[in-house]
Amino acid sequence: MAHHEPAPHHDPKHGRRLPAVLEDPLLNKDTAFTEEERESLGLDGLIPPVVESLHEQAARAYEQYRRQPSDLAKNIFLAGLQDRNEVLFYRVLSDHLRELLPIVYDPTIAQVIENYSREYRRPRGVYLSIDDVDGIERAFRNFGLGEGDVDLIVASDAEQILGIGDWGLGGGAGIAAGKLAVYTAAAGIDPARVVPVALDVGTDNEALLNDPFYVGERHARVRGARYDAFIEAYVSAATRLFPHALLHWEDFGPSNARRILERYTDRIPTFNDDMQGTGAIVLAALLGAIRVTGERMREQRIVVFGAGTAGIGIADQLRDAMRRDGLDEEEAVRRVWAVDKQGLLTLDVGGLRDFQRPYARPSSEVEGWDRDEGGGIGLAEVVARVQPTVLLGTSTVRGAFTEDVVRSMKTERPIVFPLSNPTERMEARPEDLLAWTGGHALVATGVPFEPISCGGVRHVIGQANNALLYPGVGLGVVVSRARRVSDGMLQAAAEAVAGMVDVSAPGASLLPEVENLRVVSATVAVAVARRAAEEGLARAELGNPVQQVQDAMWQPRYRPASGGSRERR
Numbered sequence: 301m302a303h304h305e306p307a308p309h310h311d312p313k314h315g316r317r318l319p320a321v322l323e324d325p326l327l328n329k330d331t332a333f334t335e336e337e338r339e340s341l342g343l344d345g346l347i348p349p350v351v352e353s354l355h356e357q358a359a360r361a362y363e364q365y366r367r368q369p370s371d372l373a374k375n376i377f378l379a380g381l382q383d384r385n386e387v388l389f390y391r392v393l394s395d396h397l398r399e400l401l402p403i404v405y406d407p408t409i410a411q412v413i414e415n416y417s418r419e420y421r422r423p424r425g426v427y428l429s430i431d432d433v434d435g436i437e438r439a440f441r442n443f444g445l446g447e448g449d450v451d452l453i454v455a456s457d458a459e460q461i462l463g464i465g466d467w468g469l470g471g472g473a474g475i476a477a478g479k480l481a482v483y484t485a486a487a488g489i490d491p492a493r494v495v496p497v498a499l500d501v502g503t504d505n506e507a508l509l510n511d512p513f514y515v516g517e518r519h520a521r522v523r524g525a526r527y528d529a530f531i532e533a534y535v536s537a538a539t540r541l542f543p544h545a546l547l548h549w550e551d552f553g554p555s556n557a558r559r560i561l562e563r564y565t566d567r568i569p570t571f572n573d574d575m576q577g578t579g580a581i582v583l584a585a586l587l588g589a590i591r592v593t594g595e596r597m598r599e600q601r602i603v604v605f606g607a608g609t610a611g612i613g614i615a616d617q618l619r620d621a622m623r624r625d626g627l628d629e630e631e632a633v634r635r636v637w638a639v640d641k642q643g644l645l646t647l648d649v650g651g652l653r654d655f656q657r658p659y660a661r662p663s664s665e666v667e668g669w670d671r672d673e674g675g676g677i678g679l680a681e682v683v684a685r686v687q688p689t690v691l692l693g694t695s696t697v698r699g700a701f702t703e704d705v706v707r708s709m710k711t712e713r714p715i716v717f718p719l720s721n722p723t724e725r726m727e728a729r730p731e732d733l734l735a736w737t738g739g740h741a742l743v744a745t746g747v748p749f750e751p752i753s754c755g756g757v758r759h760v761i762g763q764a765n766n767a768l769l770y771p772g773v774g775l776g777v778v779v780s781r782a783r784r785v786s787d788g789m790l791q792a793a794a795e796a797v798a799g800m801v802d803v804s805a806p807g808a809s810l811l812p813e814v815e816n817l818r819v820v821s822a823t824v825a826v827a828v829a830r831r832a833a834e835e836g837l838a839r840a841e842l843g844n845p846v847q848q849v850q851d852a853m854w855q856p857r858y859r860p861a862s863g864g865s866r867e868r869r
């Protein structure tokens with residue numbers, strides 16, 4: 301190579317280096333660089349001579365994708381594409397959203413996370429360690445974005461990834477990147493203005509601790525004061541460096557999830573997706589379901605199976621919805637029965653968590669109810685006694701909603717949402733729920749399903765996954781520059797989603813279809829931004845929110861290249 305002219309950014313001390321635009325996935329266009337760009341950027345002879353359109357590149361990439369032998373391989377292929385060329389990655393993802401979302405996100409993301417260290421190829425985002433609290437600010441600075449350059453940060457400590465438990469560093473890195481890919485595909489959040497953050501506090505997962513390939517800190521999870529100090533250091537560095545950013549929390553353990561949200565929700569724009577995003581999307585699905593049954597929100601009797609982060613997050617939002625429909629706080633709380641490992645939560649069961657306590661029932665209410673060997677009141681007994689109209693699953697217990705349990709709901713149109721992810725954690729499969737109820741169950745699930753035929757009706761299964769909601773919330777916050785994420789903004793998001801659904805045809809989905817995700821997200825964003833303004837929380841002027849949301853949405857298309865600068869946009 302010594303006899304060649306040096307490449308534009310050649311530094312002899314460091315050997316040969318490709319021009320920066322080919323190495324930066326946010327700038328790279330590969331065969332789509334025009335003749336003029338190739339000349340001005342010093343790319344002549346470094347790319348095959350053909351000049352292709354994004355459309356042509358996307359067709360090739362999709363062919364390559366289709367040839368991958370497994371879902372995990374497909375995800376790894378797409379991650380490689382994202383690392384080379386983000387515009388092309390998002391073009392392919394957007395063009396085939398329904399097919400690719402389950403590969404980039406739920407359910408395949410669970411496998412990606414379980415295999416993170418073994419399949420590790422290159423870094424993405426910022427890795428923060430509890431063993432180097434002083435390095436937090438440096439890590440963010442090294443990422444290369446300045447004040448005003450960041451709209452959104454997704455952080456996870458991976459204690460409760462989906463329903464698969466503690467996955468340490470790879471869990472945090474994997475879920476943060478996956479959630480952000482959905483933000484961009486669904487709501488056009490600019491991929492140059494986001495940061496995925498893995499908060500590595502150790503792991504209690506023995507398989508990881510003993511895996512020679514594990515890339516995280518090799519010690520047990522740190523808890524208590526040191527944990528809180530680490531979270532505080534993360535929040536203060538992030539808000540100091542990126543004062544406009546929305547801080548999104550994902551897949552924390554139940555006690556930390558709630559404690560962290562409560563600590564910061566009145567101080568900064570922040571939200572917990574598992575508690576609030578899930579609560580709002582389930583509210584949206586339930587609003588659809590009661591339009592079918594013709595009942596009111598305040599009339600529902602709701603059994604929540606799995607009273608953790610998601611379960612109680614949902615309960616809180618449904619309680620608030622019943623209050624808005626005329627019940628007082630006490631009456632609304634009394635229409636929710638929470639069941640966890642101990643069985644029905646009553647005031648006398650051991651191990652009640654703070655956030656479960658409001659839903660725990662007085663013991664006098666359950667006198668004479670059947671108890672199992674351990675003394676608890678199991679789901680079957682609760683359902684038989686309560687005769688709920690709504691049964692929600694956030695337990696991670698596969699198959700917990702048996703035929704007997706569902707039949708004993710005895711209501712004509714049982715509303716049953718097995719929400720646990722990934723697929724092998726679902727409380728019931730939708731085809732079974734429909735078969736057991738002669739097609740009468742109103743079903744929505746956390747993972748996607750193809751439509752199901754039952755009794756001559758084609759049932760479209762709504763995906764009650766927070767992915768249908770949080771991207772629009774994030775976009776609404778970004779556009780309005782909201783100071784906080786309020787309950788009113790989440791309510792507005794839920795109602796906006798519900799308002800997009802027509803449930804009049806038999807078998808209709810209770811939620812909008814994934815193909816329409818960009819429309820859903822834009823609609824949610826407008827509703828969220830408007831509510832932020834009404835509540836005095838918007839820092840941006842909102843003259844025309846519809847247009848402002850549209851203008852803010854990043855599109856996967858190439859922009860004219862502007863020299864070979866390594867500056868991120």
Ligand SMILES: NC(=O)C1=CN([C@@H]2O[C@H](COP(=O)(O)OP(=O)(O)OC[C@H]3O[C@@H](n4cnc5c(N)ncnc54)[C@H](O)[C@@H]3O)[C@@H](O)[C@H]2O)C=CC1
Binds near residue numbers: 463553573697
């Ligand atoms: N569809 C969606 O958008 C979302 C779904 N989820 C799913 O919900 C599930 C739970 O997630 P998190 O709430 O974050 O976890 P979590 O750990 O906070 O909650 C799970 C709860 O289920 C309880 N549980 C475990 N085994 C049980 C049993 N045999 N009987 C009764 N209860 C039992 C646990 O004690 C815990 O309270 C996961 O599968 C997750 O993927 C979570 C967030 C969003």
Ligand SMILES: CC(=O)C(=O)O
Binds near residue numbers: 461573574720766767
């Ligand atoms: C969807 C989601 O956030 C979860 O399962 O944790």
Ligand SMILES: [Mg+2]
Binds near residue numbers: 462550551573574
């Ligand atoms: Mg989650």
